[in-house]
Amino acid sequence: MITVPELIEAVPVIVSLIVIESLLSVDNALAVAALASHLPGHQRKLAMRLGIAGAYVFRGIAMATAAWIVHNEWIRVIGAVYLIYLMCAHLTAGEGEKEGHEGGGSSGGGLFSTILKIELLDLSLSLDNVIAAVAMSRKLWVVCTGVFIGILALRFLAGYCLKLLERYPILSKTAFILVGWVGVVLTYELAVQHEIPAYVKFVGIGVIIALTILYSRSSLAQRLLRPVIALSELLMKVFATVVNWLVWPLRKIVDGIGFLCGRLAGSEPPPP
Secondary structure, three states, X not given: OOOHHHHHHHHHHHHHHHHHXXXXXXXXXXXXXXXXOOOOHHHHHHHHHHHHXXXXXHHHHHHHOHHHHHOOHHHHXXXXXXXXXXXXXXXXXXXXHHHHHOOOOOOOOOHHHHHHHHHHHHHHHHHHHHHHHXXXXXXXXXXXXXXXXXXXXXXXXXXXXXXXXXXXXXXHHHHHHHHHXXXXXXXXXXXXXXXXXXXXXXXXXXXXXXXXXXXXXXXXXXXXXXXXXXXXXXXXXXXXXXXXXXXHHHHHHHHHHHHHHXXXXXXXXXXX
């Protein structure tokens, strides 16, 4: 049974997950739309519907793996590195590189290869979902609640968050800063073997959102923080490059599978 004190303690974590998962769900929906944008009308609708369905399915599968992740510290270590890498890779990539990270670009390819790219994207973002939830809490019911919220956010909050993104474009980057923050918190907890209180994680998320919005609205803040941001981008590029180098064999295997699937569909160009 879940006690009242446990429920009260879990509220900041659940609210934090609502914020993170809502923003990431919007990013998921926008990426799916971008990947399907080159298809004819009826095929585009089919690809987008399958993309949203795949997001639900993969998030459900991710929820089933939550217990395994919670009880295996080495998985959480990999998850912490992955969340930090996700932030670094996204914030330091150019537009073309971002398209590559989202499934090989949004132009070209037939219906089969486009659906494959979308489902791979859904799988990746579902893993982000469950790893971020595990980083926020080791309690399985809280983790499952967070993953389930990700599913609901994709359905009910995406439109509202899209309006927020139109008003505050910086929030698209804020989502990945929050992911990186969760990764840093998890790294610290694993290093010192001490869990940070839930309210500290919640306050950190609130401060990050407030500061990024302030930065986007204040030219003075942008001028003052320009050296700090330049140094941060350099460090993030170094980190992302090192991780890319370490996982280069795995990336080649994944690229090879994608190329073979594309050749089977008769729509992919030869690899460079």
